[in-house]
Amino acid sequence: MRIVLLGGAGYLGTVATRHLTDLGHHVTVVDGLIYQRGDNPARLLPTASAFVNADLRDPDALRRAATGADAVVHLGGLVGEPACVLDETLAVELNYASPVLAAEAARAAGVEHYVFFSSCSVYGSHQGTVDEDTAPNPLGIYARTKVLAERTLAGLMDGHALSVLRLATVHGRSPRQRLDSVANRMTAQAIATGRIPLNGGGQRRPLVHVGDVAGVLAQVLTTPGGHRIFNVGADRENYTIAEIARTVEKAVPGTRIDAGPERDEADARDYRTSFARLAATFPGACPTTLAQGVREVANAVEAKELDDPDLPEYDNLVGLKNSLADGRIRALRSEDCTRLHADYANVPRSER
Numbered sequence: 024m025r026i027v028l029l030g031g032a033g034y035l036g037t038v039a040t041r042h043l044t045d046l047g048h049h050v051t052v053v054d055g056l057i058y059q060r061g062d063n064p065a066r067l068l069p070t071a072s073a074f075v076n077a078d079l080r081d082p083d084a085l086r087r088a089a090t091g092a093d094a095v096v097h098l099g100g101l102v103g104e105p106a107c108v109l110d111e112t113l114a115v116e117l118n119y120a121s122p123v124l125a126a127e128a129a130r131a132a133g134v135e136h137y138v139f140f141s142s143c144s145v146y147g148s149h150q151g152t153v154d155e156d157t158a159p160n161p162l163g164i165y166a167r168t169k170v171l172a173e174r175t176l177a178g179l180m181d182g183h184a185l186s187v188l189r190l191a192t193v194h195g196r197s198p199r200q201r202l203d204s205v206a207n208r209m210t211a212q213a214i215a216t217g218r219i220p221l222n223g224g225g226q227r228r229p230l231v232h233v234g235d236v237a238g239v240l241a242q243v244l245t246t247p248g249g250h251r252i253f254n255v256g257a258d259r260e261n262y263t264i265a266e267i268a269r270t271v272e273k274a275v276p277g278t279r280i281d282a283g284p285e286r287d288e289a290d291a292r293d294y295r296t297s298f299a300r301l302a303a304t305f306p307g308a309c310p311t312t313l314a315q316g317v318r319e320v321a322n323a324v325e326a327k328e329l330d331d332p333d334l335p336e337y338d339n340l341v342g343l344k345n346s347l348a349d350g351r352i353r354a355l356r357s358e359d360c361t362r363l364h365a366d367y368a369n370v371p372r373s374e375r
């Protein structure tokens with residue numbers, strides 16, 4: 024199968040590329056390497072069939088990439104609220120305009136299947152257990168752009184196969200390592216300082232291993248069908264932030280949790296997620312536990328496979344600030360982006 028991974032040089036994409044090429048697929052990665060990290064595609068993506076350095080908001084580049092592909096997967100964009108609030112216009116262009124432009128290009132090129140990487144963050148805060156039929160409750164720009172993209176793509180891909188993957192928060196080892204998501208960050212902190220700062224920690228959050236996401240993507244790609252939404256993770260991998268800290272504490276001997284009060288600016292996301300649909304469709308999906316992912320990252324830091332975990336290259340937010348400061352990335356305000364920005368602006372405040 025000929026697969027195009029848009030944003031495939033990132034944390035998830037580099038793992039997915041390896042997995043898909045191991046299965047014999049032809050994988051073209053399109054990525055603009057938007058973070059200032061000195062990324063070397065040959066090192067990050069040694070098995071990729073092709074690499075194209077392009078901006079995922081460029082309709083011509085998207086059209087060229089989609090031509091001849093069996094499936095286009097969008098996993099580019101800005102991840103998480105702190106990155107999105109730095110520049111809301113840029114966030115809308117990367118997280119909403121880009122996936123829509125890519126779907127338009129895929130449709131025009133006759134691509135059979137489009138896969139969009141969304142997030143369980145769309146659920147925001149919810150008392151009970153959320154599943155794919157629960158109404159989204161986006162709490163910020165990141166989740167709003169994901170919800171709007173999901174809705175627009177559903178209309179756009181009418182009559183074509185569309186799969187939306189709402190991922191839990193990802194942990195584990197990747198060639199393009201991120202240490203800025205909750206479990207990886209706590210693990211790196213535990214090894215570097217022997218301490219895990221924990222403020223409050225009652226919010227519930229589902230987690231999933233990066234390799235399991237790649238496995239789910241491979242299964243979804245080989246069984247396309249209609250319009251589908253999957254929460255990606257496993258029921259037993261729902262944790263509170265405090266439970267994540269305790270898992271890290273156990274996996275890294277000699278570590279202590281420094282517990283403090285909840286901070287005012289705390290991330291308000293809080294939900295328990297059902298992954299029953301994924302488990303019923305792909306039995307055995309997402310078998311890796313949080314403890315296994317934590318150990319994997321801890322081993323890499325201890326073995327010095329990862330340099331100083333405090334380096335900015337492991338933190339997308341720092342990378343984005345650097346890229347914005349030196350003009351490597353900016354809001355384009357192109358005609359296409361402006362057209363799509365209007366969709367975002369038209370979402371009623373109450374639904375944002």
Ligand SMILES: NC(=O)c1ccc[n+]([C@@H]2O[C@H](COP(=O)([O-])OP(=O)(O)OC[C@H]3O[C@@H](n4cnc5c(N)ncnc54)[C@H](O)[C@@H]3O)[C@@H](O)[C@H]2O)c1
Nearest residue numbers: 030032033034035055056057078079099100140142190193
């Ligand atoms: N990592 C997580 O915990 C997590 C959780 C839920 C959902 N997701 C979703 O999964 C997807 C991948 O996440 P990730 O952690 O691999 O992110 P990442 O930041 O590591 O990778 C994204 C890649 O996209 C590229 N990119 C972004 N905008 C671009 C543009 N306009 N032009 C060219 N390249 C561009 C970046 O250079 C980067 O290599 C995202 O859509 C994210 O929202 C991730």
